[in-house]
Amino acid sequence: MHKVQSWSVRRVEIVNGWRARETPPAGERRSLTVPEIPAVVPGCIHTDLLRAGAIPDPFARMNERAVAWVDETDWLYETKFHIDEPVSPCAYLRFNGLDTIAEITLNGKPLGKTDIMFIEHEFPVGDIAVEGENTLRVQFRSALREGRERRKAWNEGGNDTLNDHPFCWGPRSFVRKAQYMYGWDWGPELVSCGIWKPVEFVNVPVARIVDWHHTVTLKPGAPARVHVEVTIERNPKALNEALSLYAELQEREFVEDPDAFGPDEIPDPATALVTVPKGKAIATVSLDLDVKDPELWWPVGSEPEQEEPFLYCLDLNLEGMDLTDHTDGLIGLRTIELVREPDADGKGEGFMFRVNGRDTFIRGANWIPADSFPSRLEHDEGRDKLIGRLEQAAAAGVNMLRVWGGGLYESDDFYDICDELGIMVWQD
Numbered sequence: 001m002h003k004v005q006s007w008s009v010r011r012v013e014i015v016n017g018w019r020a021r022e023t024p025p026a027g028e029r030r031s032l033t034v035p036e037i038p039a040v041v042p043g044c045i046h047t048d049l050l051r052a053g054a055i056p057d058p059f060a061r062m063n064e065r066a067v068a069w070v071d072e073t074d075w076l077y078e079t080k081f082h083i084d085e086p087v088s089p090c091a092y093l094r095f096n097g098l099d100t101i102a103e104i105t106l107n108g109k110p111l112g113k114t115d116i117m118f119i120e121h122e123f124p125v126g127d128i129a130v131e132g133e134n135t136l137r138v139q140f141r142s143a144l145r146e147g148r149e150r151r152k153a154w155n156e157g158g159n160d161t162l163n164d165h166p167f168c169w170g171p172r173s174f175v176r177k178a179q180y181m182y183g184w185d186w187g188p189e190l191v192s193c194g195i196w197k198p199v200e201f202v203n204v205p206v207a208r209i210v211d212w213h214h215t216v217t218l219k220p221g222a223p224a225r226v227h228v229e230v231t232i233e234r235n236p237k238a239l240n241e242a243l244s245l246y247a248e249l250q251e252r253e254f255v256e257d258p259d260a261f262g263p264d265e266i267p268d269p270a271t272a273l274v275t276v277p278k279g280k281a282i283a284t285v286s287l288d289l290d291v292k293d294p295e296l297w298w299p300v301g302s303e304p305e306q307e308e309p310f311l312y313c314l315d316l317n318l319e320g321m322d323l324t325d326h327t328d329g330l331i332g333l334r335t336i337e338l339v340r341e342p343d344a345d346g347k348g349e350g351f352m353f354r355v356n357g358r359d360t361f362i363r364g365a366n367w368i369p370a371d372s373f374p375s376r377l378e379h380d381e382g383r384d385k386l387i388g389r390l391e392q393a394a395a396a397g398v399n400m401l402r403v404w405g406g407g408l409y410e411s412d413d414f415y416d417i418c419d420e421l422g423i424m425v426w427q428d
Contacts, residue, residue, distance in 0.1 A: 007205055007206050007320055007321055007322040007323070007324045008205070008322065008323060008324060008325070009202065009203065009204050009205070009207075009208045009324065009325045010085065010201075010202070010203040011200050011201070011202050011203075012081075012083075012200060012201045012203075013198050013199065013200050014041070014079065014081045014136065014199040014200065014201060015041060015198075016079070016081075017079040017080055017081070018038070018039040018040065018041050018077060018078070018079045018195075019036045019037070019038060019039055019077070019078050019079065020036060020037055020038075020039040020045060020048050020075055020076065020077050020078075020194075021035060021036035021037070021075070021076050021078075022073055022074070022075060022076075023073075023074045023075060023076045023139065024073045024074060025073070025074065025145075028073070030073075031069045031070075031073060032049075032054060033054075034052075034054070037049065037051075037052040037054060038051070038052065039077055039194075041077070041079075041194075041195045041198070041199060042097070042195060042196055042197050042198055042375040042378040042379070043194055043195065043196070043375045044099065044192045044193065044194030044196055044373050044375050045070060045075050045140075045192055045193050045194050046058060046067065046070060046190055046192050046373060047194075047373050047375065047376065048194070049067075049070065055067045055070065058188060058190055059188065059372075064188040064189060064190070067190070068189070070192070071142060071143070071144045071189075071190070071191040071192065072142055072144060072145065073142060074139065074140060074141050074142055075139075075140045075193055075194075076137060076138070076139050076140070077137070077138040077139075077140070077194070077195060078135070078136065078137045078138075079135075079136055080133055080134065080135050080136070081133075081134055081136060081201065082132065082133055082134070083129060083130065083131050083132065083134060083201065083203075084131070085131065085203065086131055087125075087126060087129045087130060087131055087203065088126060088203050088204055088205050088235060089126040089127070089235065089236060089237060090124075090126060090204040090205075090233070090234075090235035090236065090237075091124070091125050091126040091129055091201070091202065091203045091204065092122050092123060092124055092125060092201075092202040092204075093106065093111065093122070093123050093125050093129075093136070093199065093200070093201060093202075094120060094121075094122045094199070094200045094201075094202050095114070095120065095121045095122070095123075095138075095195065095197070095199050096120050096197035096198050096199070096200070097117065097120070097195070097196045097197025097198075097375075098114045098117070098121055098138070098195060098196070099117045099140075099143075099177065099192065099193050099194055099195075099196045100114070100115065100116065100117040100140075100143050100175060100176065100177045100193065101113075101114070101115055101140065101141040101142075101143055101146050101175070101193075102114045102138050102139060102140050102141070102193075103138075103139045103141075104123065104136075104137070104138050104139075105136075105137045105139075106123075106125055106128050106129060106134060106135070106136055106137075107128055107129070107130065107134055107135055108135070109128050111123040111125065111128070115176060116176035116177075117176060117177045117178060117196075117408075118176065118178075118408065118409050120197075122202075125201075129201070136199075138195060140193040140194070142191075142193070143171070143175045143177055143191055143193060144171050144182075144191050145171075146171075146174075146175060147170070147171025147172060147173070147174045147175045148171050150171075150174035150175070151169060151170070151171060151173070151174050154174065155169075170182065177191075178369070178374075178406070178407055178408050179405075179406040179407075180368065180369065180372075180406050180407055181372075184406065186368065187368075187372050188372065190372055190373070192373065194375065195375075196374055196375040196378070197375070197378060198378065204233070204235050205235060205238075206234070206235055206238045206241055206243075206320055206324050207232055207233060207234045207235060207238060207241070207243055207276070207318060207320070207324050207325065208232070208233055208318070208324070208325045209230060209231070209232060209316060209318055209325045209326075209327050210231040210232065210233050210282075211230070211231045212228060212229065212230040212231070212316060212327065212329075213228075213229055214226055214227060214228045214229070214314070214331060215227045216331075216333055216334060216335060217335075218294070218296070218333065218334075218335050218356065218357075223290040223291055223292045223293075223294065224290070224291040224294035224296075224333045225288055225289070225290055225291075226249060226270070226288070226289040226290075226291065226314075226331060226333070227286065227287075227288055228247055228272075228286065228287045228288075228289065228314070228316075229284055229285070229286050230245055230284065230285055230286075230287070230316060231282065231283070231284050232245070232276055232282070232283050232284075232285065232318060233281060233282050234280070234281055234282075234283075236281060239278060239279050239280070239281065240278045240279060241278075241320050241321075242275075242278075242320060243275070243276040243318060243319065243320045243324065244273055244274065244275050244276060244318075244319050244320075245273070245274050245276060245285055245287065245316065245317070245318055245319075246271070246272075246273050246316075246317045246319060247271065247272045247273075247287045247289060247314065247315065247316050247317075248269045248270070248271050248314070248315045248317075249269055249270040249271075249289045249291060249312050249313070249314050249315075249331065250267065250269040250270075250312065250313050250315075251267045251295070251310075251312055251313075252310075252311040252312055252313050252330065254266065254267055255313040268292070270289040270290055270291045270292075271289070272287040272288060272289050273287075274286070274287050276318070289314075291312070291333065294333045295310040295333065296310065296332075296333050296334055296356050297309050297310055297311065297332030297333055297334040297356075297419070297422075298310075298334075298355065298356065298422065299355060299360060299399035299400070299422045299423070299424055300394050300397065300398070300399050300421060300422030300423060301363075301397050301399060301422070302355065302358070302360055302399065302422075308420070308421075308422070309332060309419065309420065309421070309422040310332070310333075311330050311331065311332055311419060311420065312330070312331045312332070312333065313328060313329075313330060313331075314328060314329050314330075314331050315328045316328065330416050330419055330420075332419055334355060334356055335354075335355070335356055335357070336353065336354070336355055336424065337353065337354040337355075338351070338352075338353060339351075339352045339353070339354050339359075353400075353424075355424075360399070362399060362400050363397050363398055363399050363400070364398060364399070364400040364401065364402060364426070365393060365396075365398050365400075365401055365402070366401070366402050366404050367401040367402065367403050367404060367407075367410075368404050368406075368407055369407040369408055370382075370385055370386055370389050371385070374408055377411065377413075378411075383413055386411075386413060386414060386417065387417055390414075390417050390418060390421055390423065391421065393421075393423060394421040394422060394423060398423060399422065399423060399424060400423065400424040400425070400426055401418065401423055401424075401425055401426065402426040402428065403425060403426065403427050403428055404428055405428030409427070410425075
């Protein structure tokens with residue numbers, strides 16, 4: 001048996017002590033007049049400079065041009081963090097969002113490079129991180145300069161193209177980064193860089209839940225079936241530990257306020273248990289949860305009897321000698337179909353959405369990022385702003401938002417709030 005002090009996965013967000021400093025390319029002078037400034041993570045270099053009084057408000061007057069120098073230079077973020085337990089061989093640094101072109105080092109050793117803003121990046125650190133103090137550095141390269149260099153290389157050293165429109169062949173076309181940051185008709189050019197989502201140290205003594213997703217099947221007069229697939233990673237030293245995954249699906253109203261239910265009113269949860277295969281570092285297991293007399297989720301305005309969309313809470317517990325890992329999420333019992341049927345005259349196709357078997361008229365709107373600096377939405381006041389915007393949409397009767405492709409994949413908060421408000425999401 002693999003002996004460990006604790007079976008539980010530990011996730012520690014690295015928040016404190018961040019500093020940022022300008023690191024201009026060789027031969028170029030610094031523009032920042034101080035050696036370094038305090039930094040906030042999640043954040044970006046513009047918000048850090050603004051907080052330090054080093055730049056004017058980029059949204060006032062013509063200050064967009066006054067801060068353009070920020071995007072022409074490189075920036076280094078650095079902090080020290082403490083680990084107060086033995087580091088497992090299965091330990092990671094997880095960056096939930098890096099913007100964009102970055103090199104990461106831990107305790108002076110390179111972890112890797114990133115080249116895309118939209119996804120998480122995770123690096124194994126079991127042989128680099130130490131119990132005690134650790135030094136983490138993230139060096140960002142100017143996405144604007146990098147884009148220009150890639151464009152020149154793509155064009156075999158030339159600067160001219162058949163179509164030199166910035167939306168076609170400008171620096172934006174060569175960097176996997178939110179396009180609006182290079183300027184749009186509704187917002188300024190603030191390309192920026194930074195650690196725009198949380199950073200975590202993840203220590204895995206035995207095993208962890210890596211990912212999960214679900215599908216819903218509805219049949220008239222039958223229980224709703226929720227099929228859940230869960231990916232689990234084991235510590236290499238714990239490949240033969242006995243593990244099981246327990247799933248429970250319960251009405252959200254009860255989970256949030258159980259005291260509001262009398263003894264005879266407590267809803268029965270749907271549950272399932274599955275054994276995790278031994279001997280595999282990565283395994284995917286499946287569970288089926290059957291919900292009797294299901295309450296369906298409906299878009300706003302389509303089911304007048306519902307005061308608000310009905311949601312369930314899914315709990316996933318990975319268990320061995322002790323609770324090993326846990327995650328949860330909101331689930332609406334629903335089916336959504338895009339129906340493309342031939343027109344009566346045979347000249348085209350229809351384009352209609354069917355929700356829970358009911359043809360549904362879509363009242364839609366486009367969604368652009370709620371803040372030019374998306375890292376501000378990662379904090380409590382930003383979440384309040386997000387809720388306010390989405391509540392405005394629901395109050396206007398909007399039952400579908402198209403998330404515009406020049407922006408971002410939105411946060412889990414965004415999709416949860418949409419679920420709570422009865423808003424479907426069309427993701428570009």
